[in-house]
Amino acid sequence: MTDVILSIRDAVKRYGETHALDRVDLDVAEGEFLTLLGPSGSGKTTLLTAVAGFTQLTAGTVSMRGTDITSLPPEKRGFGMVFQGYALFPTMTVAQNVGFPLKVRGKSKAEIAARVAECLDLVQMGRFADRMPQQLSGGQQQRVALARALSFHPPVLLLDEPLSALDKKLRADLQWELKALHEKLGVTFIYVTHDQEEALSMSDRIVILEGGRIQQEGAPEALYDAPRTDFVANFLGKSNFLDVTVAGHVPGGAACDLAGHPIEIASPAPPPVGAAARVALRPERIALGPEGGEGVPGRIAQVSYLGERAQLIVDTERLGPLLVSRPTWKAAIHPDAGLPVTLRWERDACVFLEAR
Numbered sequence: 001m002t003d004v005i006l007s008i009r010d011a012v013k014r015y016g017e018t019h020a021l022d023r024v025d026l027d028v029a030e031g032e033f034l035t036l037l038g039p040s041g042s043g044k045t046t047l048l049t050a051v052a053g054f055t056q057l058t059a060g061t062v063s064m065r066g067t068d069i070t071s072l073p074p075e076k077r078g079f080g081m082v083f084q085g086y087a088l089f090p091t092m093t094v095a096q097n098v099g100f101p102l103k104v105r106g107k108s109k110a111e112i113a114a115r116v117a118e119c120l121d122l123v124q125m126g127r128f129a130d131r132m133p134q135q136l137s138g139g140q141q142q143r144v145a146l147a148r149a150l151s152f153h154p155p156v157l158l159l160d161e162p163l164s165a166l167d168k169k170l171r172a173d174l175q176w177e178l179k180a181l182h183e184k185l186g187v188t189f190i191y192v193t194h195d196q197e198e199a200l201s202m203s204d205r206i207v208i209l210e211g212g213r214i215q216q217e218g219a220p221e222a223l224y225d226a227p228r229t230d231f232v233a234n235f236l237g238k239s240n241f242l243d244v245t246v247a248g249h250v251p252g253g254a255a256c257d258l259a260g261h262p263i264e265i266a267s268p269a270p271p272p273v274g275a276a277a278r279v280a281l282r283p284e285r286i287a288l289g290p291e292g293g294e295g296v297p298g299r300i301a302q303v304s305y306l307g308e309r310a311q312l313i314v315d316t317e318r319l320g321p322l323l324v325s326r327p328t329w330k331a332a333i334h335p336d337a338g339l340p341v342t343l344r345w346e347r348d349a350c351v352f353l354e355a356r
């Protein structure tokens with residue numbers, strides 16, 4: 001990895017019997033937008049607050065540019081922080097809120113005024129400098145919290161579900177803005193969310209946590225296209241799971257038996273011949289054809305219309321119910337419940353998962 005700004009080594013955090021973090025190793029690159037993604041209780045906030053200095057690790061270290069900062073208090077780490085619920089100081093104006101970290105650092109009035117104006121412009125809140133927090137909408141308050149966190153030029157910005165209190169449309173707008181701000185400033189962002197779409201749309205890299213452990217990490221596309229485990233395949237997007245037996249190796253993949261029928265699965269490193277394996281198959285990789293074609297016969301059991309996509313459950317005798325997702329504009333077959341269909345997919349649509 002190019003220049004590492006933060007290194008977390010063998011981080012353990014125990015609360016009684018609970019392992020909130022269980023031997024986490026993670027390097028964060030300078031300027032990276034890194035997202036910690038996982039279900040509730042997976043350890044995301046614990047990891048973020050350990051980096052911030054609010055949580056003392058039971059074991060392990062946090063280093064910043066090669067210096068061990070494990071026992072340094074939060075204020076000495078100098079990281080910017082934005083947490084959910086936009087905790088602005090209610091008795092201070094927007095400008096005073098943004099200027100507060102600079103005041104604490106003993107900056108001059110002129111310097112504070114100039115930087116506050118700059119930061120408020122950055123988040124398009126210049127017009128609101130004299131307002132009180134309670135006179136702002138949720139999205140505006142979160143913008144001010146962001147300006148405040150950036151005002152003192154922190155090397156790292158820590159964000160814990162900063163958009164979770166906002167409605168879907170506003171959240172989507174602010175996701176674009178945050179991403180643009182990250183690109184403009186080049187500051188390292190560590191972002192916590194349990195929202196997979198948010199993680200996929202903003203991050204350079206996603207770290208998936210479960211039970212206090214890193215399950216997998218990688219660029220959004222790499223993780224989505226090549227999940228290693230059932231958990232990742234189902235947490236990041238949706239998947240069908242199929243059980244196959246590897247019958248033989250072929251160039252670039254394996255010949256397999258799927259419920260008594262031969263299929264080929266592309267893989268750079270397929271499991272050994274004879275192995276029973278589990279594969280993930282994304283719903284959008286399954287093509288729907290008319291009844292009687294080559295493929296897996298089935299019958300549409302349920303249709304859920306989602307606007308630009310429709311999600312179908314197709315009952316098959318061979319493989320049980322399969323989830324199929326298709327763009328609604330591609331309406332060669334109008335998917336109605338009860339319709340008999342044939343399902344097909346390409347050899348590179350299935351991904352071998354690690355044995356559990």
Ligand SMILES: Nc1ncnc2c1ncn2[C@@H]1O[C@H](COP(=O)(O)OP(=O)(O)OP(=O)(O)O)[C@@H](O)[C@H]1O
Binds near residue numbers: 040
């Ligand atoms: N102060 C605490 N005392 C006891 N247990 C804690 C404490 N903080 C966290 N935990 C436990 O540690 C585990 C990880 O919690 P953490 O808050 O890091 O998860 P999370 O992934 O951020 O979850 P969420 O998305 O719900 O915020 C959970 O099982 C939680 O109950």
